[in-house]
Amino acid sequence: MVGYQTDEFDNLSVTPVKQAAEAPATLAADLPATIHRGESATLKTTFTVPASGDAATGLTLRPGAPDGWTVTATTPTTFSKVTPGHSVTASWTVTAPTAPATPVSETFTPLTTYVRDGVRHWTYGTAKTEVPIPPPTGSPYLSDLSFVSSSNGWGPVERDTSNGEQAAGDGLPITIRGTVHDKGLGTHTDSDVAFFLGGNCSRFTATVGIDDEVAPYGSVTFSVTADGRTLTTTPVLTGTSQPLPLDLDVTGAQQLHLVIADGGDGNAHDHADWADARLTCAG
Structure with missing residues (x-):
């Protein structure tokens, strides 16, 4: 058995004492x-x-x-x-x-x-x-370059694999209508990936399409912009569309954006590949 004792205080008052705090190091x-x-x-x-x-x-x-x-x-x-x-x-x-x-x-x-x-x-x-991003030189794949920024509708943008699910690194080999590509970017609507070119590059090439991991579903458009100017926007590509090659002049561009938008039916199954995305640059 436990007993308790209590104390009562009448007319209790507390007087604050002001004291300067010690100056911090x-x-x-x-x-x-x-x-x-x-x-x-x-x-x-x-x-x-x-x-x-x-x-x-x-x-x-x-x-x-x-x-x-x-x-x-x-x-x-x-x-x-x-x-x-x-x-x-x-x-x-x-x-x-x-x-x-x-x-x-x-x-x-x-x-x-x-x-x-x-x-x-x-x-x-x-x-x-x-820590500035250096201008690309030679003929680099974009999946080997730093992103200025990136946004993606389902998990992160993936390097050299398909988009996969929401975790990083969970994609499969990039595959469009049965053809496997070792290099590229795996994205999902809505997506925007930016790269610094520094005026040092002249061409951008890629093969684009819906990845086989979601085919025959999915529908997207691919757009490429340079310094705010749209260089191309593809027709709507679906999970049954053939791969579409791109070859664009980017001479003098400071910044390049790769943009994916849905094909008008929402973003379900919109796993979109920038296969073999590559630049031609000086140096």
Whole structure:
């Protein structure tokens, strides 16, 4: 058996005590505004303890690099103590990835962990950089290039496979009326995939059609635009239509869009392929 006792307070009052909070430590980060793919730069962080208050002890600084970046420390990153009013710095060499999926804008979130006034602290900084998409050269397949942007009506745009279902990487080999294509993009209505050409390319070629994984169903139109100008829009193609070759002049274009729209009956079964989509470029 458990017993309980209660207390009663008459005329209880609480008087707030105002006390200024201790000034926080700060972490500043410096990074070049632009780092090209595959190139290296220096990320520098500066941790500062305010002049008032306690020292910081047991410091560890981390770079907070995005996925895919290579990071190598070029200075010490741990410090036993930073006294009030003083700073320490740590630097890393960071190398941008080259994968097609590399984001154009990247944010580093460096972190310092330390003890101050007997309490464990975490202080974050922020540094942003742009990773431009380089102009294509030679005769690249579009499935090997970075997307400026992409939208898709059913799961993500797939590289070198059909659209499949909603998960990434769940497509089958691109197949249109029995012909298998090793390269291309698998999409689904409504879809828009953009590529940076930088004025360096002259031709775009592809074979388009509804993928056999949904045939004989599906109906779509394929459009190609360059810098806002429509270069072609196909007739409605269905799951029984023969593959349609495209060969378009894209001379001087800065940005290319591959667009899929439904054929007027909704987007069910609209798995549309840009088979063997390829550019002819200088360099």
